Amino acid sequence: MFKHILLPTDGSPLSEAAVRKAIQFAKSINARVTGFCVVTALRYVGCDAEIGTEFKKQAEAAVQAEATKNLLAIEMAAKEAAVPCDTVQDKSDQPYDAIIEAAQVKGCDLIIMASHGRAGVSALLLGSETQKVLTHSKIPVLVYR
Amino acid sequence: MYASILVALDGSDQSMFALNHARTIAECFGSMLILVHAFPHTSDLRDSIEYNNLVALRIKRGEEIIETARKQLGRTSIRVDEELLEGPAPEAILSVAATRKCDLIVMGSRGMGSLKGMVLGSVSTKVSHYARCPVMVVR
Numbered sequence: 649m650f651k652h653i654l655l656p657t658d659g660s661p662l663s664e665a666a667v668r669k670a671i672q673f674a675k676s677i678n679a680r681v682t683g684f685c686v687v688t689a690l691r692y693v694g695c696d697a698e699i700g701t702e703f704k705k706q707a708e709a710a711v712q713a714e715a716t717k718n719l720l721a722i723e724m725a726a727k728e729a730a731v732p733c734d735t736v737q738d739k740s741d742q743p744y745d746a747i748i749e750a751a752q753v754k755g756c757d758l759i760i761m762a763s764h765g766r767a768g769v770s771a772l773l774l775g776s777e778t779q780k781v782l783t784h785s786k787i788p789v790l791v792y793r
Numbered sequence: 794m795y796a797s798i799l800v801a802l803d804g805s806d807q808s809m810f811a812l813n814h815a816r817t818i819a820e821c822f823g824s825m826l827i828l829v830h831a832f833p834h835t836s837d838l839r840d841s842i843e844y845n846n847l848v849a850l851r852i853k854r855g856e857e858i859i860e861t862a863r864k865q866l867g868r869t870s871i872r873v874d875e876e877l878l879e880g881p882a883p884e885a886i887l888s889v890a891a892t893r894k895c896d897l898i899v900m901g902s903r904g905m906g907s908l909k910g911m912v913l914g915s916v917s918t919k920v921s922h923y924a925r926c927p928v929m930v931v932r
Contacts, residue, residue, distance in 0.1 A: 649817045669927075676794060677821050773922040782902075782921055782930055783913040788814060790929040791921055 649677050650788075654756040656684045656747045656781075658765040659718035666762035666792040667722055671729050673760070673790075680732035683722030684750050685715040686743040744780035751787060759785060763793040795824040799895040801886050801920070802830045804858040807901025811931040812862055815899040816871070825872040827893060828862050830855045831885030832877075852877065883919035890926060899929045 655670050657663045667683070674681050690707055692699050719735040726733030736754065740746035751759050764775040774782075774791070782789050800815040802808045812828075819826050832851040838844050855877045866873060878885050890898055903914030913930070921928045 649821065672794065677818075779921075782917075785930075786932060788929055788931045790927060792927045793925070 650679050650758040652754065652756045652758075653679050653681045654684055654747070654751045654754065654759045655681050655722060656686070656743070656750075656759065656761050657718045657722060658685070658743075659714060659721075660762070660764070660766045662762040662764050662793075663766075664721065666760060668725060669792050670760040670790075671722075671725050671731055674726075674731045675729045679758075680734075681722070681726055682750070682754050682756060683719045683726075683733060683735040684747060685718045685735075685737050686746045687711055687715045687737060687739050688741055688743065689739065744777045744784065747777070747781050748785050751785070756787065758788050758790060760790045760792065763791050795819070795822045795896040797825045797827055797893060797895050799827045799829055799886065799890050799893070799898045800862070801882070801898065801900040801916070802828055802858050802862050803882070803901075803916075804830075804854075804861070805901060805903075807903060807931065809862075809865060811899045811901045811929075812865060814929065814931050815897075816866060816869070818897070818899070819871045820869075823871075824896070825874065826866075827889065827895065828859050828873065828875040829886055829889050830858050830875075830877050831880040831882040833882075834880045836879075848879075882916045883923070886916070886920050887923055890924060895926055897927050897929060898924055899931060902930050902932045 653670060653674050655667050657667055715737050723733055723735055736750055738746045738750060761778055763778055765777060767775060778791060795818060798815050798819050800812050815826060832855045835847050859875050859877060876889050898920060900917055902917055917930050921930060
């Protein structure tokens, strides 16, 4: 059975719901979890020169803080369920790539993620990052909706 | 958490991995396993004289696939049921999942499709898009 589950999150309500279910699942099968959050670089296309470094620094710090908050939520939920947990943050422009790499580096044997993230359920039946993780992962992926 | 788990079988090695994973999950949660095989639909040949033979052949092959899966499960305490039906496979899998109110679908990432380069097969792609329940794609 699975021993170590990677839980990628982007802090969206769907991904938080998936994390809650995943922690229940981990508890039932005595697995540990690693929370994972990707910080993507902020881009100021076409207006890079006009935006001050101070603003950029603040924006970056805000994004960073958001990721830390998302991971803290996983940590708390895992602690409450008495599931061993650690967390990893990574900078990347390709979240799916970072997710697959993190699973490999951490030696995870399962990835659990939500069907959709921040972009929501509006247009696609399966979120683009989830689709890409499903396509490229070498280990099993469990998609919650 | 998982009362009934659907395993999609097409006779490929990957679908056997899926079966193994589904089995361990079922044992852990006391779930019922539903083995599903959908054979290719042949209705386009309905007028041909060979139609009944062809369908009979596909049903026979399907029964073999399910039988192999049951053998692989061996003696087990989990409840196992089966569904053998005419495809297309994604629609068949999804309809069984819906009517039987499955809590989880476990399937291989790619099965018997002939495109070796495909990393995620068309059946797993469709099922993971349209399923109403969680889907586990196994490699």
